Amino acid sequence: MDVEGRASKGKSLTLNLEQGQQEKGTQNDDYGLASAHAIDQDSWQQVGLMLVTSFNCGWILSFSNLVMWPLGWTWGIICLIVVGFYTAYANWLLAAFHFIDDRRFIRYRDLMGYVYGKSMYHLTWVFQFLTLLLGNMGFILLGGKALKAINSEFSDSPLRLQYYIVITGAAYFLYSFFIPTISAMRNWLGASAVLTFTYIILLLIVLVKDGKSRSNRDYDLSGSEVSKVFNAFGAISAIIVANTSGLLPEIQSTLRKPAVKNMRKALYLQYTVGVLFYYGVTVMGYWAYGTMVSAYLPENLSGPKWINVLINAIVFLQSIVSQHMFVAPIHEALDTKFLEIDKAMHSGENLKRLFLLRAFFFTGNTFVAAAFPFMGDFVNFLGSFSLVPLTFMFPSMVFIKVKGRTARIEKKAWHWFNIVFSFLLTIATTISAIRLIVNNIQKYHFFADA
Template sequence: MNHAEVLNVEMKCRNRKDEEMLEEDPASAHVIGSDSWMQVALLLVTSYNCGWILSFSNLMLVPLGWKWGIVCLILVGLLSAYANWLLAGFHYIEGKRFIRYRDLMGHVFGKKMYYITWVFQFPLFILGNMGFILLGGKALKELLLVFSDTTTMRLQYFIIITGVAYFIFSFVVPNLSSMRIWLGVSAILTFSYIVAVLVLTVNDGKSNIKINYEIKGSTIDKVFYAFGAISAIMLSNNPGMLPEIQSTLRKPAVKNMRKALCAQFSIGLIVYYGVTIVGYWAFGSNVPDYLPKALSGPKWVKVLINIAVCLLNIFSQHMFLQPVHEFLDTKFLKLDEGIYSRENLKRRFILRALLFTGNTFVAAAIPFMGYFIGLLGSFTLVSLTFIFPSMIFIKIKGKTASVEHKAMHWAIIFVFSLLGVATTISAFRLVIQSVSYYHFFADQ
């Protein structure tokens, strides 16, 4: 048995020992340690295959082309799988369970890193939720346009409808563990609309005689757009909240989380990468920012796709906003009462109403929210996914790890720090260019 295998066995034994030593879970208003790995796996697979994947062809492959696009998809996918696998192993340290990323970083590196992690996570989750509200509103408008080429209803009305729907669901389903029955509905919707999209896209691709795959723009534009595409690929594979998702798992939480990750980076990744590649194959550089816009076919199929996207976004945004809900609920609800007690129902209603009112207003006012999500996520998600787990590894395992392992994680920190800076500059440049074309409360 070589040194790497010995280290792996030691880490497994230590994780098992840590879980056995655990006496009490940290205080939280949400359910801790009750879900099976299959439930979390289904949550990950369906949440990652939400309506956002219909923009991936345009975001990821158009700026990179076939060769570099496929290379980056595979490479970022593999590195993301490893980084999440690594982070899952630090759910327990010396018998203490960490159900929040910020608590883990604060324990390992001190109070300063606790607040840095908080600042990296929460604006990203809130801004991402605004993006989900915007996407849902656009999907609703596309649904109406299936029946009519024009509509007098502005995009903002559809955004408000979406925000209200998200609010109601978040109130009725207070946490991730409460999503059990909804995950079955989510799975049916996910694979129904993806099959419909793939069938229509393949049919259109076969009928397109001449497809242009040329990467447009000047040399400097191509470079910046390429970094933006890499940032989008990283955003598509990583939640930035793995400890919070892992907190719902029953023991052994580390082993169960890694089983769920296997499902995400096999079934889940194949599905959204498949839609990305097929969309680019069918339409090339002319693929729109929302794939159904380019699809021909019967109206009922387009209706199915857009309805499924609207409904799936409700489930997906609920997962990605959970750390914010958990923070607010733990701080303001009465933990000595049941989550469905009259007082906690009233408080949760107020908290959710305030949160979604603010998010919906901003989404309606800034309908080009996607550019800001890329800007914020380009550095924060790189840090949360790749840099921080390697920092934890060096801090916790540095004395026992091999020189090769330590060198690899130092290399990850260095390379992804540079990449984070590059993608942030690219995203900032895109925001500056794009803002000049839009105005507040634009109907587009």
């Protein structure tokens, strides 16, 4: 029986946490394990460190403006805590569905397609890839802004942002060519961790110094009531982006047995050690500058010059490694389709194809990022209509399908609440994101030197 037949006739599915774990290519169906990338290799410590460093990338330098500025102290802290716990729970739940009916699902779209049919497979594919594409453009903008900030410290007329966007895109391309998979990042995670904690510690020192020297900080929310509501939903989108990626099954696929237990250990590391730093920077940035906080926090720093240069340089270097996790599922899909997966990744023919695939991808993404340099919009937009369903709605839908017949009524009610609430939140945050984009289109032109 095919997947859509199974779904339409309502036959129950069986949750199986670890059985059925096989080597790649052994599942003989539409949702098998055939992949050009490594499966079942990494330790939970490696994946946990990757999550901590990747979510503490330079994007956290925007969250004081995107999260705290629209919400203020009270609602800002409440939303950070509530959305953080809710996101952690949703990922913890999704990790359990890595194995169903003695099958392992290494891709989110495969999981949704097996449980709900081809339509959900394609919808999940669109949501995921749109999120990851927009996220990668945001990373390219981030790297470009960091390089321009360095140039601005030494020149009163720095080069246009687009030059630095191109440099960033080229750097990301080279890294993804030589380090093509998530598992291959293992030798770079130590250096990424050192860079991450160095720039965050330096940043916090400057924030404390600037905050103490400013006695007239303003924390009052401005704008009309309608604007405050829309801005608040945009802030919620940004908090979701700060905490989740929409690609947990793809990350989980790299883990050794037991994959569910190990994924949850990695999540515990992210939502304790990791969240301490990116929430800390978010709150301290708002404390130091209030409503004057910039969309790119280093623009507020008082100096000295060498710290500003060092922080921006580290942000650029760290982003080269951290961006790779968020775009790896797209690379995996392209590599699996176009490479000869029975041969080594860097064999002769595969090397040429890999070069062309990476060059094509980053050329397109770099061009779009240069044409639309609105970094905050990318954060809010990917956190709205695509990331909200991937994080909150779809895991509860899978629970209803897999365990709905045997679960207690209060659990079913809870997951139906999640589905309805996530649907409404998706509508609200998407409207807010579109409104922000429309406003910025009116302010900026194509290839603006933002």
